[in-house]
Amino acid sequence: MPGLESLAVPFSRDPLDRLAAARDAWPRETLRMREGRAPELPDAVAWPRNRAEVRRLLDHAAAEGLAVVPYGAGSGVCGGASGRAGSLVIDTKRLDRILAVDGARGVAHVEAGVLGQHLEDALEARGFRTGHSPSSILCSTVGGWVAARSAGQFSSRYGVFDDMLLAAHVETPAGPLDAGAWTPAGADDLLPAIAGSEGALGVVTDVLVRIAPVPEARWLRGYAFPDLDVAWEAMRRLMQAELWPSVLRLYDPVDTRVGGRTGGRPREDADGARVSGLQGRLLAGARRLGLRALPLPLAIPGLVNRLAAGLAHEVLLVVGFEGPRRLVEAVLPAARRILETDGLDLGAEPGEHWMAHRHDVSYKLAPIFANGAWADTMEVAAPWSRLAELDRAVREALGRHAVVMAHYSHAYPEGCSIYFSFAGAGDEARYDAAWAAGLEAVRAAGGTVTHHHGVGVHKSRAAARELGPALRAWWAIKNRLDPDGLMNPGRPFPPEADGSAAAPAAPARNPPAAGPVLAVDERSLLATVAPDASPEALAAALARRGLELRVPPPGPLVPWLAGLRRGELARWEVPLFGLRVRFPDGAVAEVGVAPRSAAGPDLRQALLRRALAGGATVEHLVLPVRRVDPAPVLVRVPGADPALADQVRPARREGDRWTLVGPAAAALAEALGEPGGGGGAP
Numbered sequence: 001m002p003g004l005e006s007l008a009v010p011f012s013r014d015p016l017d018r019l020a021a022a023r024d025a026w027p028r029e030t031l032r033m034r035e036g037r038a039p040e041l042p043d044a045v046a047w048p049r050n051r052a053e054v055r056r057l058l059d060h061a062a063a064e065g066l067a068v069v070p071y072g073a074g075s076g077v078c079g080g081a082s083g084r085a086g087s088l089v090i091d092t093k094r095l096d097r098i099l100a101v102d103g104a105r106g107v108a109h110v111e112a113g114v115l116g117q118h119l120e121d122a123l124e125a126r127g128f129r130t131g132h133s134p135s136s137i138l139c140s141t142v143g144g145w146v147a148a149r150s151a152g153q154f155s156s157r158y159g160v161f162d163d164m165l166l167a168a169h170v171e172t173p174a175g176p177l178d179a180g181a182w183t184p185a186g187a188d189d190l191l192p193a194i195a196g197s198e199g200a201l202g203v204v205t206d207v208l209v210r211i212a213p214v215p216e217a218r219w220l221r222g223y224a225f226p227d228l229d230v231a232w233e234a235m236r237r238l239m240q241a242e243l244w245p246s247v248l249r250l251y252d253p254v255d256t257r258v259g260g261r262t263g264g265r266p267r268e269d270a271d272g273a274r275v276s277g278l279q280g281r282l283l284a285g286a287r288r289l290g291l292r293a294l295p296l297p298l299a300i301p302g303l304v305n306r307l308a309a310g311l312a313h314e315v316l317l318v319v320g321f322e323g324p325r326r327l328v329e330a331v332l333p334a335a336r337r338i339l340e341t342d343g344l345d346l347g348a349e350p351g352e353h354w355m356a357h358r359h360d361v362s363y364k365l366a367p368i369f370a371n372g373a374w375a376d377t378m379e380v381a382a383p384w385s386r387l388a389e390l391d392r393a394v395r396e397a398l399g400r401h402a403v404v405m406a407h408y409s410h411a412y413p414e415g416c417s418i419y420f421s422f423a424g425a426g427d428e429a430r431y432d433a434a435w436a437a438g439l440e441a442v443r444a445a446g447g448t449v450t451h452h453h454g455v456g457v458h459k460s461r462a463a464a465r466e467l468g469p470a471l472r473a474w475w476a477i478k479n480r481l482d483p484d485g486l487m488n489p490g491r492p493f494p495p496e497a498d499g500s501a502a503a504p505a506a507p508a509r510n511p512p513a514a515g516p517v518l519a520v521d522e523r524s525l526l527a528t529v530a531p532d533a534s535p536e537a538l539a540a541a542l543a544r545r546g547l548e549l550r551v552p553p554p555g556p557l558v559p560w561l562a563g564l565r566r567g568e569l570a571r572w573e574v575p576l577f578g579l580r581v582r583f584p585d586g587a588v589a590e591v592g593v594a595p596r597s598a599a600g601p602d603l604r605q606a607l608l609r610r611a612l613a614g615g616a617t618v619e620h621l622v623l624p625v626r627r628v629d630p631a632p633v634l635v636r637v638p639g640a641d642p643a644l645a646d647q648v649r650p651a652r653r654e655g656d657r658w659t660l661v662g663p664a665a666a667a668l669a670e671a672l673g674e675p676g677g678g679g680g681a682p
């Protein structure tokens with residue numbers, strides 16, 4: 001690679017450095033390494049220290065016709081960051097400065113290569129945190145969180161990383177780009193396309209993120225429920241009551257049982273060893289089933305899954321609340337009423353144990369591979385109305401090839417994610433067969449193929465199929481920012497998946513009806529509405545069903561949604577769930593099948609803009625709604641600042657006059673309001 005020396009950017013052609021950047025943590029690569037098949041090596045690895053050095057590297061790559069692979073910490077599990085022959089890896093780890101922390105505005109400006117735990121430690125020293133806590137926080141970067149649309153363990157309170165991301169600077173082959181809050185006046189905001197672009201548009205160099213105060217109080221608890229359906233119902237009710245727990249983590253019966261998680265039973269296996277991590281749980285499970293060696297149960301997964309399913313139905317839900325003490329205390333009675341309708345309080349220990357060990361789980365897979373087997377995880381999501389079917393279908397599909405267990409850990413008012421852990425015996429072909437069956441089951445059940453691990457090369461075809469003709473919006477952005485296709489080729493979508501096929505229109509999920517409200521998914525609190533409905537007509541039609549929009553539009557729906565910028569809304573305010581558009585050639589795109597999908601970038605605004613420009617017709621919008629609260633509380637909160645609103649999540653806010661809804665509204669108003677300062681129903 002000539003000329004790299006002249007750029008004054010640290011770089012290496014050492015084979016070891018190139019090997020380190022040749023793969024991420026995709027288990028299929030581990031399987032191949034075990035079989036003695038080393039990955040292709042990139043030509044060189046460079047470590048730029050600022051935007052200007054990234055720029056020089058990109059210009060150099062363009063001049064030399066080299067592919068560019070952005071590389072964060074390589075913790076991705078889908079083959080996204082993998083330097084190949086003929087590529088230059090841009091490793092971001094020296095973009096490691098925290099440039100500013102502004103507690104008053106609740107934001108921090110950080111470089112993309114900062115490691116997650118370093119960021120949280122630096123913020124905590126100043127009394128703040130992002131609230132983003134993926135299991136990989138020790139080994140992933142801020143840029144990787146942006147690029148793969150990461151989600152952390154406290155997402156039900158703080159949101160996924162998308163919800164925290166306010167602005168980004170990206171060096172693209174076509175030039176520098178500022179997105180989100182940094183978008184130049186008059187330009188389209190491309191932040192929704194940057195998040196989830198997986199290195200295929202440019203190198204994210206630095207970002208502006210929301211931060212929150214370190215919580216003053218934290219409450220953690222375990223609850224036992226008789227079965228999954230009842231526990232899902234408690235999770236749904238908690239989220240739809242807008243109580244915003246910080247942790248909501250449900251283990252399926254197998255995971256609950258082999259982890260020894262309920263009833264205060266010790267977390268030890270039959271030999272008295274501590275049980276932790278998938279491997280520990282699988283080994284413990286195998287022993288409980290009387291099988292001494294790991295490969296044997298993995299070789300007969302169908303039987304093991306059936307036996308395990310027959311063992312028990314009881315499930316454990318770990319629940320947490322955190323924030324200012326008076327707010328946590330105000331919310332807890334209402335939360336406990338919901339939880340204790342069907343749940344048995346197991347005390348603080350299950351929650352405290354989870355908290356103390358929450359990062360252990362994922363790092364113990366190597367012995368499974370060393371034992372001649374493999375293990376992986378699949379994180380999918382769906383609205384509440386489709387969750388049970390998604391769970392059943394994927395379990396059945398994966399269960400023919402692997403031993404499967406699951407937990408449910410990212411819940412929203414509209415739906416929830418399912419995190420399957422599975423392990424099987426055999427080679428790459430068996431691994432591929434398990435994934436193919438699992439992904440097909442997700443598609444058939446109407447879920448998204450990824451909630452937070454992103455796409456990489458692993459799920460690129462499945463994600464492309466999920467998005468269909470919506471990919472036209474992706475390629476329009478890609479061709480503008482990376483016209484020669486230098487950036488991370490094949491990620492997150494294969495070049496042949498260009499969305500051009502004018503496939504016959506798929507039947508609408510919700511059959512058309514007349515009126516501004518076309519259909520309502522009552523379980524998921526999602527309303528399918530006509531795009532040209534006026535805010536007044538829509539509000540009246542929803543009110544007749546006892547519903548209101550979570551985020552009321554100030555004017556016509558489509559222009560409002562197309563122009564919204566991150567930061568104009570609070571992090572939990574999701575104004576748009578899904579949409580269906582028809583292109584002039586008859587192709588139809590339906591986007592938004594599940595909450596917070598990470599199947600590539602968020603193309604919804606790009607599609608709406610295309611429709612406004614006459615390049616497509618919006619057939620319907622799917623908007624989150626809430627049940628009209630019969631007793632909302634209007635309260636005046638003295639000195640109300642955005643950071644406090646961030647903690648409380650009022651349904652509406654006009655200066656210091658907040659409307660609180662849900663079962664904790666009155667208690668919250670009492671905890672917050674000025675004595676005699678305007679409490680009571682509006």
Ligand SMILES: Cc1cc2nc3c(=O)[nH]c(=O)nc-3n(C[C@H](O)[C@H](O)[C@H](O)COP(=O)(O)OP(=O)(O)OC[C@H]3O[C@@H](n4cnc5c(N)ncnc54)[C@H](O)[C@@H]3O)c2cc1C
Nearest residue numbers: 072073074075076080134135141143144147151199204362
């Ligand atoms: C043990 C373990 C636990 C995990 N737990 C979680 C979890 O709880 N939640 C979760 O969301 N994920 C989890 N993951 C997956 C992974 O950590 C996330 O996808 C993370 O966001 C990747 O960050 P990274 O810095 O390692 O990115 P990498 O793996 O280096 O890269 C991921 C993708 O982003 C691109 N990229 C990276 N940096 C940039 C940049 N600056 N500009 C442009 N593109 C860039 C790469 O090209 C690649 O396509 C886990 C992974 C492991 C191994």
